[in-house]
Amino acid sequence: MHEHISSAGTLVISFIGLQTQEVAIQPVMKVVLKSDAEVLDEVMVVAYGTAKKSSFTGSATSVDGEKIAKLQVSSVSKALEGAAAGVQVISTSGQPGENAKIRIRGIGSFSASAAPLYVVDGMPYDEEAVNALNPADIESMSILKDAASAALYGSRAANGVVMITTKRGSSDKSSISVDARWGVNTRGIPEYDIMKDQRAYVKTAWDVLYNQVGGAEASESLINSIGYNPFIGVANNEMVSPEGVVTSAPLRHHDDWADATLHNGLRQEYNISMQGGNSKTTHFLSLGYLKDEGILRNTDFERISARANITHTVNKYLDLTGNLSYARGEKNAGTAEGASLSSYSNAFMFTQQIAPIYPVYAYDADGNRLYDENGNVIYDYGDGTYSSRMAGFSNQNVAANSDLDVHQTLNDNFSGRGTINLNLFEGFKLTANIGYDLMNQVRTDHMNQLYGDAANVNGRTYKYNIRIQTFTANQIASYAKSIGKHSFDIMAGHESYSYIQNYQYTHKYNFYTLGNPEFNNAITMSDMNSYKQEHSMESYFGRINYDYEDRFYLSASIRTDESSKFHPDNRRGTFWSVGGSWRMTQEEWLKDVSWLNDLKIKASYGTQGNDGILDQYGYVVYQPYLKQYTVSNNNGAFSVVESYRGNKDLTWEKSKNLNIGIESSFFDHRLKFDFDYFLKNTSDMLYNMPYPISSGISYIPMNLLDMKNQGFEFTLTATPFRTNDFVWNISINGTHYKNKIVSLPEDKREEGIIHGTSSLFRLTEGGSIYDVYTYEYAGVNPETGAAQWYMNVEDENGNVTGRTVTEDYTQADKYDLGSTLPDFQGGLSMDFSYKNFDLSIGTNFQLGGQIYDSMYMGFMHAGSNVGSNWHKDILNAWTPENRNTDVPIMDGAQNSNAQSSRFLISASYFNIRNISLGYTFPTKWMKAIQANSARVYVSADNVAMFSKRKGLDPRQYEYGYSDANYSAIRAISFGINLNF
Numbered sequence: 001m002h003e004h005i006s007s008a009g010t011l012v013i014s015f016i017g018l019q020t021q022e023v024a025i026q027p028v029m030k031v032v033l034k035s036d037a038e039v040l041d042e043v044m045v046v047a048y049g050t051a052k053k054s055s056f057t058g059s060a061t062s063v064d065g066e067k068i069a070k071l072q073v074s075s076v077s078k079a080l081e082g083a084a085a086g087v088q089v090i091s092t093s094g095q096p097g098e099n100a101k102i103r104i105r106g107i108g109s110f111s112a113s114a115a116p117l118y119v120v121d122g123m124p125y126d127e128e129a130v131n132a133l134n135p136a137d138i139e140s141m142s143i144l145k146d147a148a149s150a151a152l153y154g155s156r157a158a159n160g161v162v163m164i165t166t167k168r169g170s171s172d173k174s175s176i177s178v179d180a181r182w183g184v185n186t187r188g189i190p191e192y193d194i195m196k197d198q199r200a201y202v203k204t205a206w207d208v209l210y211n212q213v214g215g216a217e218a219s220e221s222l223i224n225s226i227g228y229n230p231f232i233g234v235a236n237n238e239m240v241s242p243e244g245v246v247t248s249a250p251l252r253h254h255d256d257w258a259d260a261t262l263h264n265g266l267r268q269e270y271n272i273s274m275q276g277g278n279s280k281t282t283h284f285l286s287l288g289y290l291k292d293e294g295i296l297r298n299t300d301f302e303r304i305s306a307r308a309n310i311t312h313t314v315n316k317y318l319d320l321t322g323n324l325s326y327a328r329g330e331k332n333a334g335t336a337e338g339a340s341l342s343s344y345s346n347a348f349m350f351t352q353q354i355a356p357i358y359p360v361y362a363y364d365a366d367g368n369r370l371y372d373e374n375g376n377v378i379y380d381y382g383d384g385t386y387s388s389r390m391a392g393f394s395n396q397n398v399a400a401n402s403d404l405d406v407h408q409t410l411n412d413n414f415s416g417r418g419t420i421n422l423n424l425f426e427g428f429k430l431t432a433n434i435g436y437d438l439m440n441q442v443r444t445d446h447m448n449q450l451y452g453d454a455a456n457v458n459g460r461t462y463k464y465n466i467r468i469q470t471f472t473a474n475q476i477a478s479y480a481k482s483i484g485k486h487s488f489d490i491m492a493g494h495e496s497y498s499y500i501q502n503y504q505y506t507h508k509y510n511f512y513t514l515g516n517p518e519f520n521n522a523i524t525m526s527d528m529n530s531y532k533q534e535h536s537m538e539s540y541f542g543r544i545n546y547d548y549e550d551r552f553y554l555s556a557s558i559r560t561d562e563s564s565k566f567h568p569d570n571r572r573g574t575f576w577s578v579g580g581s582w583r584m585t586q587e588e589w590l591k592d593v594s595w596l597n598d599l600k601i602k603a604s605y606g607t608q609g610n611d612g613i614l615d616q617y618g619y620v621v622y623q624p625y626l627k628q629y630t631v632s633n634n635n636g637a638f639s640v641v642e643s644y645r646g647n648k649d650l651t652w653e654k655s656k657n658l659n660i661g662i663e664s665s666f667f668d669h670r671l672k673f674d675f676d677y678f679l680k681n682t683s684d685m686l687y688n689m690p691y692p693i694s695s696g697i698s699y700i701p702m703n704l705l706d707m708k709n710q711g712f713e714f715t716l717t718a719t720p721f722r723t724n725d726f727v728w729n730i731s732i733n734g735t736h737y738k739n740k741i742v743s744l745p746e747d748k749r750e751e752g753i754i755h756g757t758s759s760l761f762r763l764t765e766g767g768s769i770y771d772v773y774t775y776e777y778a779g780v781n782p783e784t785g786a787a788q789w790y791m792n793v794e795d796e797n798g799n800v801t802g803r804t805v806t807e808d809y810t811q812a813d814k815y816d817l818g819s820t821l822p823d824f825q826g827g828l829s830m831d832f833s834y835k836n837f838d839l840s841i842g843t844n845f846q847l848g849g850q851i852y853d854s855m856y857m858g859f860m861h862a863g864s865n866v867g868s869n870w871h872k873d874i875l876n877a878w879t880p881e882n883r884n885t886d887v888p889i890m891d892g893a894q895n896s897n898a899q900s901s902r903f904l905i906s907a908s909y910f911n912i913r914n915i916s917l918g919y920t921f922p923t924k925w926m927k928a929i930q931a932n933s934a935r936v937y938v939s940a941d942n943v944a945m946f947s948k949r950k951g952l953d954p955r956q957y958e959y960g961y962s963d964a965n966y967s968a969i970r971a972i973s974f975g976i977n978l979n980f
Contacts, residue, residue: 045163070939117161122417175275429478460526609654775812857903914940
């Protein structure tokens with residue numbers, strides 16, 4: 001400890017690893033120094049071990065478990081949103097229990113998996129089971145981004161690694177922690193600005209007819225267009241006068257589909273943990289419960305989790321570690337898993353797309369709501385019983401179906417980890433690790449027999465039973481030695497991995513009792529199927545780290561994988577990395593620079609592979625080198641049809657990764673700045689090459705494309721203000737990258753490759769993987785109100801000499817209209833503490849890129865889909881009095897809202913991710929309850945999101961194409977944390 005008296009009569013006290021304190025001199029003084037983790041050399045969890053940040057030559061980011069615990073997430077995958085540079089989180093669904101998609105440093109693959117490898121407590125972990133992890137059990141999450149940090153995981157780390165480390169016990173003392181929180185879930189993203197006014201809707205539908213046949217005929221035929229008269233005591237042909245005046249008669253109903261279908265859900269979470277031990281044995285035990293209700297009625301996620309992490313030192317030669325965890329998760333969803341988001345059973349599509357004139361409940365002619373003999377409200381299905389609907393909304397009612405349909409997924413997840421360390425002599429260690437993960441899933445999708453998609457077959461149920469087992473075992477030898485100014489460690493190992501999936505599916509229909517989805521309630525068997533999928537990998541790896549005088553660091557690694565996904569001739573892939581760094585502040589000529597605490601430059605280069613080929617639906621193909629067949633019954637005889645054309649020449653997708661960076665710290669570590677430039681060249685990309693339809697198959701997997709991701713990322717953290725009572729910390733991170741297709745097959749270079757939803761994108765050499773290729777909207781003809789598009793002008797030789805506009809959509813030409821990928825992504829967070837109060841604010845944002853807003857496109861039809869709702873922007877449609885507009889005339893034209901640049905919109909957004917306010921009670925108050933500490937807090941997630949258009953959430957769309965996804969949830973909770 002160091003102390004000195006300043007000229008101002010204050011005492012300055014400092015100690016290594018603790019915050020410096022400056023206090024006024026008094027006769028009797030008691031000074032408590034607080035830990036300063038920033039001064040201590042951060043230890044990071046990396047591949048097959050840990051590393052000091054100062055000596056690490058790769059690129060990685062750590063997220064502390066305390067920050068994760070402040071968030072209200074049912075899946076830890078969503079906790080990384082805005083938390084780390086180079087990491088994009090796509091939360092495609094707000095359904096509680098749904099995992100987010102993680103993308104690290106851009107788009108890694110095309111027809112292969114772009115997901116990172118998850119590693120939990122040193123062993124690979126299935127991405128689908130991430131929602132089984134309790135965030136309260138997590139000590140830290142590390143994201144490995146470059147080859148130097150991730151190449152030791154070989155082919156499985158082609159898209160980065162997310163390392164999750166769970167908590168361990170401490171030998172200092174035993175403690176018990178209890179955390180409980182209660183809150184409410186509300187809709188985080190509002191509806192689109194759709195029509196809610198029934199009179200306005202009726203008038204707009206009349207306008208369509210008026211522009212076609214005139215006022216008198218429009219009034220006569222209006223009921224045939226909309227199918228329902230929402231007014232009391234008004235004849236069908238008098239809803240709107242021939243002059244365009246809507247009747248002032250009272251409405252039959254004031255139902256709101258969103259209000260009837262959605263609600264505010266309750267959220268409750270309880271966690272208790274015990275940790276402690278002695279010099280020989282430490283333990284961490286935890287038990288957690290979460291009930292997270294969705295905003296769509298009868299949707300929720302419930303999880304019970306338990307964990308036991310034990311470490312034991314037998315003697316100086318032998319120590320053991322064992323981790324066991326179990327989680328039971330039950331997810332009730334609004335639609336069947338994998339169902340189309342444009343399905344009429346999707347509540348977030350239905351409630352916005354249906355016209356406001358159609359009632360949720362049944363009413364008589366006088367507007368009285370109807371009830372059955374038991375006093376239960378009667379729902380209106382628009383099937384003619386009480387009302388009729390247009391545009392495909394008949395025989396459907398999502399408000400009622402949420403009580404009658406079942407979409408339930410039950411998961412049992414068991415995870416075990418075991419480690420034996422044998423320390424034979426100083427510096428030399430033998431380690432054996434085993435990991436076993438088991439997921440049993442039972443999924444039920446039941447559609448009721450009264451209404452909706454299954455009414456015509458008297459109800460149907462699909463049952464899925466999925467059992468997934470993974471087993472990993474590795475054996476590692478390591479040796480570390482320091483000789484004078486030289487230090488090195490060497491590691492070599494072997495690893496085997498196996499994956500087994502058992503799948504069974506059954507489908508029955510024709511159900512007897514309403515509300516019972518089980519098969520003993522149905523009499524007609526439709527289909528049954530089962531299969532088994534297996535995958536294995538055998539690997540050898542090694543690494544060497546060297547440092548000279550804590551100034552110069554070198555590292556090198558190599559790994560060879562043999563994957564069962566490829567033909568035996570192509571299974572072996574070898575991947576390697578080299579890296580180096582220079583801690584310039586260890587040089588004599590910088591040691592005395594007082595304002596510079598740390599300065600390091602680093603560089604790494606390496607290769608990685610990818611064997612995760614997917615089919616056209618996004619599912620993993622485990623034997624893509626073999627032809628595969630479908631066997632079916634053809635009048636009692638076998639019918640064998642080729643369903644997949646394998647390719648025995650298929651081999652590894654390969655990536656070459658370059659990373660150059662700088663890490664720095666200034667002004668007593670109160671300002672830190674990290675910067676990385678990265679370049680990733682991917683060759684022999686796994687690609688499903690389209691095949692002629694006449695062949696009977698859709699595509700063949702091949703190694704064809706070359707792609708590049710190039711960009712930079714940075715993290716800036718600062719403590720602008722710090723006193724004994726008040727501390728303000730701020731952190732900002734950002735990422736910019738460009739994606740580029742480097743090479744296409746020769747026969748595709750001229751016209752490119754069309755791909756994506758609605759064939760919206762085109763691959764061309766020099767373009768990005770998600771370049772929009774569609775028709776360019778040219779606005780509205782101010783004289784006629786007709787929609788216009790651009791078309792090429794060609795000379796007699798077919799050469800394009802310019803372009804003009806056309807009102808004939810079939811004559812328009814497609815153009816390259818830029819990428820949907822963002823220009824910049826980042827996160828901004830601030831932490832404040834004043835005495836016993838603490839406040840944290842987390843945000844994330846995106847700049848640039850564009851989204852094709854297909855939802856908005858559906859709302860902007862020109863009357864071709866009456867019965868479907870309109871966006872309020874349709875009220876700006878062309879009329880002779882409103883010529884200066886980009887909304888075409890409402891005349892029922894089919895192509896007015898056809899695919900074009902009209903529906904491209906900026907993907908930029910700013911999101912207030914989390915706000916947490918807490919108060920820690922004074923320690924002296926804790927004596928009464930014999931507690932060490934107590935904290936109460938209020939936390940809000942998804943506080944506010946600002947985007948270009950109300951109702952549009954760019955965070956949900958990975959590829960820039962909007963759909964009717966389950967809305968993000970705003971969660972506001974009150975909690976208490978007690979430590980004993």
